[in-house]
Amino acid sequence: MPNPRTADALTSIGVFLQAQQDAGYAAETVRLRGRLLTEYLEYALDEERTAALTAEELVRPERADSWLGAAGVGGTRRRNTLTGPDATAAHDSQRARIQTYNTFVDHLGLSGLQRPYPPAGHGDRLEPEQAHKLLRTLAVRRPTGANAATAIRTAAVAALVAATGHTVPQLHKLNVTDVDLQRSPVPAVTVNDFEHLLDKDTVAILRRWLDVRASITNALEGSDPGYLWIPTKPGRERAGVQPPKPGLTRAAVRTLHAAHRSLVLQIVGVPLRPYALLPRT
Template identity: 80%
Template sequence: MAKPNPRTTDALAAIGTFMAAQQEAGYACGTVRLRGTILAEYLEHTLNTEKVASLTASELVQQERADAWFDAADAGETRRRNTLTGPDAAAAHDSQRARIQTYNAFVDYLSLPDLHRPYPASGHGDRLEPEQAYKLLRTLAVRRPTGANAATAIRTAAVAALVAATGRTVPQLHQLNVTDIDMERRPIPVVTVADFDHPLDKHTVEILRRWLDVRAGITQALEGSDPGYLWIPTKPGRERAGVQPPKPGLTRAAVRTLHAAHRSLVLQVIGVPLRPYALLPRR
């Protein structure tokens, strides 16, 4: 029995078969999930705007409807969560690029390549302006979502503060030890990264002191064997194959752990899973 033509099927059903095809093609789960979310936004916006109950896939992707959706998304009208610059802020450059990539992949799936939209030039990503970065750091330092681990939250704020203060990435800051931070340096405290001293502002020093206090509480259980890593796990890991994990403080927190904690906390606090990269100053 011949498969139904996806162009003539209901748009919602076509989106479902498109996502299944993307999975079968080997795309990452995160990519497939994101594309499904974007296409659901497109369909919902179009149905609500035109006040119709359904559309076929080929009707959905017509240029006029796509134009209306992109314009609405660019103006922030399809946003479901707030942002650092308010609910009415324009869409981030890379979010619009993701919409275009998804739309083009969908029209390819429908065998309608003539509807392709040109890709915008690559931007800086979701890079924050200095004022936005400062506001985010202040928010991370004082707000802890319900159910979030307090130690992980302040560690995340400290990592983010050092990214912003030094212009270094998380992998570059990963190897820091406690002794690399000199809070008593006069006239300005510094952190030494790759033999270079970075001055620390008062706010960053405050966050780092809080993390060091929390860290000291965690490493007390090591009974004098603290190796001095700046970033340590905030709780024991899972038992693997019957082997107990090392106590927090005996190993460094992994780069992926620091990244994941940052994305998770920022998502809970402001509704956008910004990477630490967003805090790096523009060159």
């Protein structure tokens, strides 16, 4: 078996991603790490003006730091962002790059080359206008290949995070009856016995989700348990047991989080978590 350190970097990246997949990492994580390592390799090849590098050459600390620095100021960006093409990289985006690099050098047996993580902070909290712009974008844009019902549910979850200041786990157990869009003079949602007033944009996206939800639960023939967030498609068969129909169970918190990250990444190129929409305090 060839030494992964001296193998062509692109080949080593492929072997690393297969190892990650075989180890049971989520498909979204493997895809993100593949995209970031490809970005790193393309940046290094362009900087060195060469056609190939070995994996050991690629992960030299000075190359990694140069890549991270360029990415931090938007130098590797291929898509626009909420704040323009030259915006600095999001805090979590940079952490994802460093985590990917560190995991890759571990795979190569070069853990001594790991780069330090930036300090934890609130760098990914969006300003109010940025959050509003993201919500508008989620509500109207659907990336190619995305499930329309999942996209609308994701937009509705994000809208309630921004409107209530609650996290996805705190909103997870809401029922349809907790949302009162007919309330006068202002619609509201009740979370933990407290009413949160809803703006017209949030009301509009919630109406769309409730319509989509109704089209899913109509197949339950009157047995709808009333959960607000439900799966938008059947799960996988496990050990010969058929999964429950969508609507009979709540959508899992991890499902709501994964759908949000995937949709935001496809639309704006940054894997922002729902946390980013929480109002600053």
